[in-house]
Amino acid sequence: MVVTCEINLKDNPFDVYYAGQLVSGSVVLNTDKQRLVNAIVLEIKGFAWTYWTENTTDFDNKTTSNSYSGHEDYIKSKVQLLQADGENVALEPGSYVYNFACQIPSVCPSSFEGNNGRVRYMVNVKLIRPWKFDQVFSRPFTVLKVMDLNRVGLCLNTPAYSEDQKTYNCWPCRSKPLKLQLSLPQKGFVPGQIIPVGVLATNDSHIRVEEIEATLVMMVIYYSQFSVETINERFVVSRKKGEGVTRNCKKQFTLDLPVPATPPTCFDLCRIIQIAYQIEVVTKVKGWHINDRVHIPVTIGNVPLTRQLTQQPRQSPIEVEVVAQQLDEKALVLVDDVPDEARVPVTNPWAVDSSIMPPSYEEAVHVRAYGINASKSTDSQKSYNNDRETPTSTQKTFDNENCHFIPLYSVFNMVNPAENGMKEDIDHSTWI
Structure with missing residues (x-):
């Protein structure tokens, strides 16, 4: 033995x-x-x-x-x-x-x-x-x-908004734009929360959007200690798919994106590994057309935002x-x-x-x-x-x-502030 x-x-x-x-x-x-x-x-x-x-x-x-x-x-x-x-x-x-x-x-x-x-x-x-x-x-x-999302000083309890638009083909056959508007109720989340991703898709182009997909992406940068070289990794840690948008139509989506077990955001405590997150929304179209993409950076923590803590800072x-x-x-x-x-x-x-x-x-x-x-x-x-x-x-x-x-x-076992905790694998969409 x-x-x-x-x-x-x-x-x-x-x-x-x-x-x-x-x-x-x-x-x-x-x-x-x-x-x-x-x-x-x-x-x-x-x-x-x-x-x-x-x-x-x-x-x-x-x-x-x-x-x-x-x-x-x-x-x-x-x-x-x-x-x-x-x-x-x-x-x-x-x-x-x-x-x-x-x-x-x-x-x-x-x-x-x-x-x-x-x-x-x-x-x-x-x-x-x-x-x-x-x-x-x-x-x-x-x-x-x-x-602690209540103490990082980044106003993480405030809403976030981003938009982008894309046209297809070249002049003089260029299409009208496909416009994407992305909104979040706050910018800080913890694992266990559901992120209600709001997407307004205005498709004035002649190209049909087959599908809209929202993802929570973890981006990691690795640094070398003896040179300026770096290498990046991307991990899709959560994904939710929504319906398409036909030509000359407008549609409002709410995609409930769960935050799974994943490490906190880290920029300042490690000099050779940095971790960041962002919400990405991509429109998927057929053929040789390039997909449109819009994103918002978010912070992942391990002490959740609460009304009590944001109104009255406390000692940790x-x-x-x-x-x-x-x-x-x-x-x-x-x-x-x-x-x-x-x-x-x-x-x-x-x-x-x-x-x-x-x-x-x-x-x-x-x-x-x-x-x-x-x-x-x-x-x-x-x-x-x-x-x-x-x-x-x-x-x-x-x-x-x-x-x-x-x-x-x-x-954390937390409910979705917008959808009362619903986690089923569907999107909530409305034609406008």
């Missing part, structure tokens, strides 16, 4: 933490016979990483491959669980339990997994063995930046300020086990407002839909909410740092 290791996180059945909270847990090592090790190290890491390659071809048809990468640390702290005085020390048969605690910095980006980079947080246990490769046990967990239990932070290498400490009745309950960012019900937690939809880091999910990567089973102490611990991981994001 080899050495086994269980990494357990306490007081958090979903393994989801907000920036500024405390991660605590235990490491249980088991071995059935004596093992020689140089050291056993416990570490907590939080980092952003990007990597991609691009091929270029010169005039001689010679292809060159260029690699770009970036790395940024947010947590990097470790302690020695066992250390040899000389070359190595004997790990006797038995079970060893170590309790730990680590403060998450108040300024750090949310967990994210993409095709060209990630933001990941994890607990690692390393067995440094003589004449052998290190044996590493890892347990990723989700960290979420506090994105976790203050988030964008300031330069140095890594605290001593943030991780070993502690004595604290009895359950003596533990202080975790304060979540929405807890100051009793009108906000606690969210459930679900896997990131873009990871599942686009096959990111494609491999089979393990027992500890299920979607959990308040009514489903929660992980137990027997949960599997991953045996390497590059394991497949799907972050969990908060999803």
Whole structure:
């Protein structure tokens, strides 16, 4: 039997933490016979990483491959669980339990997994063995930046409007315009909400619009740390289709677009990965004509807008300020086990407002839909909410740092302000 290791996180059945909270847990090592090790190290890491390659071809048809990468640390702290005085020390048969605690910095980006980079947080246990490769046990967990839509100062509770028009063919056969007008009741949303996308399509052209489609698009920019090169990704995280518009007609749509489990908007907490969102509406026409498109940027957070909070700003239990932070290498400490009745309950960012019900937690939809880091999910990567089973102490611990991981994001049970929470897959349209 080899050495086994269980990494357990306490007081958090979903393994989801907000920036500024405390991660605590235990490491249980088991071995059935004596093992020689140089050291056993416990570490907590939080980092952003990007990597991609691009091929270029010169005039001689010679292809060159260029690699770009970036790395940024947010947590990097470790302690020695066992250390040899000389070359190595004997790990006797038995079970060893170590309790730990680590403060998450108040300024750090949310967990994210993409095709060209990630933001990941994890607990690692390393067995440094003589004449052998290190044996590493890892347990990723989700960290979420506090994105309170009532405090970001962008007037997210105000309506938004955008329009565009398009003509078909060239002069002198140019058609009259197809005009699209897009409107939203507000500019900030959280997962679990329904976005009532208002679309007014005025088709004065001679081209029939076959279909109108509204999407919520997540746009990710990955940066290289050592050059000015970037690479972009687009993920359609939600989609709703509407009927077409015949020639010389006008039609008003309301497309209810759900916001699924997805990471918060992030511009300022990570220098190598940025995440933004926009609502896009596209008219689809047949033939060689180019589709018309109109969009509005939106902000996705994890503390929803409420009338009480927008009228009277309040103090948040976790203050988030964008300031330069140095890594605290001593943030991780070993502690004595604290009895359950003596533990202080975790304060979540929405807890100051009793009108906000606690969210459930679900896997990131873009990871599942686009096959990111494609491999089979393990027992500890299920979607959990308040009514489903929660992980137990027997949960599997991953045996390497590059394991497949799907972050969990908060999803609120909120109603659609315009349609009283209707979520059926239809559009609400009216001929004008």
